[in-house]
Amino acid sequence: MIQLIRGFKDILPGEVELWQYIEKTVRSLFEDFGFKEIRLPILERTELFARSIGEDTDIVEKEMYTFPDRNGDLITLRPEATASVVRSYIQHKMYAKDPVQKFYSIGPMFRRERPQKGRYRQFYQINAEVFGIDSPFIDAQLIFLAMKLFSMLEVTDAKPHINSLGCPKCRLNFKESLSAFLSSVTEKICQDCLRRSKKNPLRALDCKNSSCREAMVDAPAITDYLCSECSQHFETVKHVLEKFKIPFVIDKHLVRGLDYYTRTTFEIQTGSLGAQNAVAGGGRYDGLVKALGGPDQPAIGFAIGLDRLAEITGIRNKDLLQKPDIYIAALGEKSMPLAFEWSCNFGLEGIRSEMDLSNKSLKSQMKRADRLKASYVLIAGDNELEEGSVVLRNMTTKKQIPIPIESLVEKVKAEIKL
Ligand code: HAM
16 A cells, blocks of 8 residues: 655544634734735745755755756755745835735645654645834734734643844854854764854754754853844844733744844744744844845744644644534435435535435434434435425434425525524
8 A cells, every 4th residue: 555755644634624723713813914825836946945044054955855857957845935935025026016015824845854743744834924124013023923823722831932143244243253162062063063163153053963952052142242233123022022911031042943034033832742842933034035136125924833733722623523414314216316406405505414325224324424423314215205394303402393395405494593
């Protein structure tokens, strides 16, 4: 038997209802805050990700699904959505109409990481991206929005961890001092960190290796190197979060795994996910639009891991399962075609129906109706048909009433009061 690929998964009925519920909540909340949906391709040119996420990152170096197209062009299954949203903002000159644009999107991403609980090779993200606003108020509003979504979805222990990565100006001095620090701990850090320590020392702060983590405990903090504008920006973000009564943790070593970040960066962490404790991550990327050939427009966004969110929400899947409103138990040659017609008409009237087309016994059909948790059963045998009415059974109260077969669909609809 052919099995699915490691790190990939099927989302089956029974689980998918929860995903639909989350998606519906996201759409309604984000649209209330002025975000518009954007749907972008899953395949993009490799160069787009290499240039935006950064050549020295784990994602680009080790995790992308990259292959030559039939004409030789290198293409990649998107490992994240931000680069594509920026490409689209530039390509369609959306800034010309209004530099301020707010997008959200929901869809699959692909990273060839080592699969484990909460970490998949195809996973899903809910993305929110805002262009054209440099005010720190929007930084705080995005964190507020993510936290609001978590509370609507009954996630109880999510907490934002925040940091500021400054601008390229503050970064210059910080990089130098971090490089110097790394050369003092060369025996303790991994080969990747050693290799990246001159060109991109920030990556060492994000290394997953436990000995590197230990070595980095005493590393310098970027917040000590912020210029006055970046420092003021960060202060305002914290102030607004406090005003909104959102508790947060300042994590001076939070740099995130992607190179494009500037100023505010954040991760929303939870204790209920084990090792994969980040349910969302994001931050500013003020230089990326320009770096990819667009105008000098600031931007900020975040992505929530939908797979992880589905694992920690307090909403219970069993409360969302679809059940038939009515099960039609057709018994006999004459009743079958009539029941089939009713079942199609029930569907058109928004009444969910289920029936058996293979003429099984009443007992076995009642068993199936029970198993499917149908609210009502319509019992239509040839004998009943001859008398001009069938029986409607309420499966909760067990009460049975006759329903005339003329205009049956309307009569049932009135009876079951949908
Ligand atoms: P990221 O931190 O790489 O950021 O991913 C965001 C979230 O996606 C993570 O916090 C996690 O919940 C989920 N995630 C990531 N990798 C996996 C995986 N292998 N399996 C399951 N879930 C995963 C970004 O992707 C940025 N583009 C976020 C952003 C948007 N920054 C600005 N705008």
